[in-house]
Amino acid sequence: MNRIKELLGTRYPIIQGGMAWVAEHRLAAAVSEGGGLGLIAAGGADAAWVRGQIRGARALTDKPFGVNVMLLNPAVDEIMQVIIEERVPVITTGAGNPGKYIPALKEAGTKVIPVVANVALAIRLERTGVDAVIAEGLESGGHIGEMTTMALVPQVVDALKIPVIAAGGIADGRGVAAAFLLGAEGIQVGTRFVVAAECQASQAYKEKIIGAGDSDTVVTGRATGHPVRVIKNKLTREVQMLEKNGSDLETYENLLAGSLRNAVVDGDVDRGSLMSGQIAGLVNRIQPAAEIIRELFDGARETLASVGEIDD
Ligand code: TUI
Numbered sequence: 001m002n003r004i005k006e007l008l009g010t011r012y013p014i015i016q017g018g019m020a021w022v023a024e025h026r027l028a029a030a031v032s033e034g035g036g037l038g039l040i041a042a043g044g045a046d047a048a049w050v051r052g053q054i055r056g057a058r059a060l061t062d063k064p065f066g067v068n069v070m071l072l073n074p075a076v077d078e079i080m081q082v083i084i085e086e087r088v089p090v091i092t093t094g095a096g097n098p099g100k101y102i103p104a105l106k107e108a109g110t111k112v113i114p115v116v117a118n119v120a121l122a123i124r125l126e127r128t129g130v131d132a133v134i135a136e137g138l139e140s141g142g143h144i145g146e147m148t149t150m151a152l153v154p155q156v157v158d159a160l161k162i163p164v165i166a167a168g169g170i171a172d173g174r175g176v177a178a179a180f181l182l183g184a185e186g187i188q189v190g191t192r193f194v195v196a197a198e199c200q201a202s203q204a205y206k207e208k209i210i211g212a213g214d215s216d217t218v219v220t221g222r223a224t225g226h227p228v229r230v231i232k233n234k235l236t237r238e239v240q241m242l243e244k245n246g247s248d249l250e251t252y253e254n255l256l257a258g259s260l261r262n263a264v265v266d267g268d269v270d271r272g273s274l275m276s277g278q279i280a281g282l283v284n285r286i287q288p289a290a291e292i293i294r295e296l297f298d299g300a301r302e303t304l305a306s307v308g309e310i311d312d
Contacts, residue, residue, distance in 0.1 A: 003163040004186030007111055007131055008090060009064045011035035012297055015113070015134070015165060016289075017190025018068020018092050019142065019275070020044060021264035022201045025053045027289065029060035030198035034290030037090060038065040043260075047078035054086045064089045071096030084108040092134060092188075095143050097121065099128045113165065117145020122156045133160065134188050137168030141191055141229050141277040144168075144219065150182070157183035171279040173299015180300070189296070191277040196289040202267030205274060208233075212280035221256075224249060231274035235259060 004013035014036040016023060020043025028038030038061075040053045050067065057065050067088050069079055072095050080101050083091055091105065093114045105112050111131040116122040122133050135156040137149025145152075149168040157164050166179035167188035179187050193199060195206045208231050220239045221228045223246075230236055235255070242252055256273065263272025287295075 002185055004132060004165060007113075007163070008037045008186075010037050012293055013165075013186035014293060014296065015039065015066070015092065015186065015188045016193050017140075017167070017188055018042075018070070018094060019190055019194065020070060021261055022194055022199060023068065024200055025056035025060065027193065027196060027199045028053075028065045029057045030196060030289040031193065031293070032057075032061045032063040032065045034288070034293045036289075036293050038289075039068045039092060040065070041068045041070070042073060042079050043068075043070055044073055046075050047082045050079050051082045051086060054082070054088060066090035066092060068092045068094060069098070070094050071098060080105070083110060097125070098130075099125065102128050102130065115167070116156065118147055118152070119155050119159050123159055126160050126162055130162065132163045132165060132186070134165040134167050135184070136188070137166075138219075138229070139169030139278040140167060141217070141275040141280075143226060143228050145227075149179075153179065153182040153184055169277060169279050170296075171277075171282045173296055173301070174303050175279070176296050176300035177303040180304075187296075189292075191280055192283050192292055192296075193289060194276070195283055195286050196292060197286055198289055201264045204267035204269045205263050205272070206286060208269050208274050209276050209280045209283055210285065212276060212283075214278065214281040216280065217276055217278055224252060228273070229275065229277065231276045231280070233272075233274060234270040235273060 002013050012035045016031040016039045018039045018041040020041045023039050023041035028040045031038030042050045090111045098114050113132045115134045115136045135153045137152050138144045153166045163185040165186040166184035170187050171192040217229050218232050219227050219229050223243045259273035262268040263274045
């Protein structure tokens with residue numbers, strides 16, 4: 001038995017990425033109905049919104065789903081309280097250390113799966129009693145660390161006893177197979193689910209991902225300590241200009257404020273923040289979430305069966 005399927009209570013060992021504005025209850029429910037773990041991303045939202053989304057997902061599916069908590073959110077304490085009250089089965093966390101919330105979450109029966117971008121944090125979090133970790137490489141969209149998936153996953157696997165979920169650069173069966181060969185017991189997929197039919201993100205943003213090639217993303221924000229991978233556009237060119245000129249933080253933050261919502265909800269692909277992984281070049285069409293999941297695992301099985309002898 002695969003430990004991640006057991007932990008999540010799902011048919012397949014796959015978690016949907018916790019993408020702010022993108023991952024709302026209809027996408028989460030569709031992924032869960034398709035046999036994965038769908039996620040509602042709390043992102044920068046308030047606790048009341050999160051509660052409404054949890055109830056919305058429950059109305060659409062009786063399968064398990066989770067909430068992703070972005071730890072830089074100022075409302076994080078209230079959001080954790082809602083998660084506990086609503087008895088959400090699983091949470092993932094990003095952009096910080098969820099350590100102080102773990103005792104209360106465990107008491108409520110909520111499984112905790114933080115995203116880690118290096119081995120040191122993975123080891124610290126294993127000691128605090130988390131159930132698994134997501135080792136996320138810098139191929140991912142959004143806020144990232146400094147290690148590639150290829151180098152990070154096997155090193156985290158070797159350092160921990162709890163199961164590891166691989167993330168960053170996985171969008172087809174070959175990526176799934178590779179993740180398992182590196183020792184992961186599950187995968188997290190973000191970018192490919194942005195273009196799921198059930199995803200409510202703007203058509204214009206979906207088309208940018210579908211049209212993107214391998215070199216169409218860029219990392220901005222290294223200067224401010226919040227590196228974020230996005231598709232290149234007018235906004236990223238302006239941000240890069242500010243970074244080159246060593247502009248003050250306030251000018252920079254003003255430019256980014258609201259830019260994620262602009263892209264995802266309003267479809268402003270010039271001035272919006274088009275978060276996407278490097279694997280966007282492989283993401284070519286809109287499909288139901290359940291079909292995406294089936295293709296990922298059918299493809300992984302085929303890939304593994306087709307690997308021949310690698311020496312004589
Ligand atoms: O969190 C993500 N991806 C995200 S969060 C987000 S919202 C945002 N937008 C702009 C700036 C900042 C956030 C968009 N995409 N992925 C998981 C992830 N977590 N990647 C890296 C980390 C991380 C980084 C630092 C986890 C922990 C950490 O430090 C904790 C510590 O105590 O050292």
